[in-house]
Amino acid sequence: MALRFLCIDPDTNGGHCPALHVDDETGDLLVTGRREDDVTNLRQVEANSGIGDHEVLVRLPARMKAIVLAKLLEEARDADTARTAVRRTDRGD
Secondary structure, X not given: OOEEEEEEOOOOOXXXXXXXXXXXXXXXXXXXXXXXXXXXXXXXXXXXXXXXXXXXXXXXXXXXXHHHHHXXXXXXXXXXXXXXXXXHHHHOO
């Protein structure tokens, strides 16, 4: 599995999390961040989608929304560009 770094919280101290990576093979997103331990928040998430025994709820600071969105849009554009290039090659263009 080859992980590619996408972004990190610009206000992090010492270059640690929170951060976002993508698995180049699967396209899955991997998030590092502070584990959410607030019982009220955990109950709300549990009511909506559940949290498996092997899962944790990770908190990303609000300041990362724009950064994460920009990186995900960039990823989507790059994927669209790659698909277009493959289709053109397949057609002989």
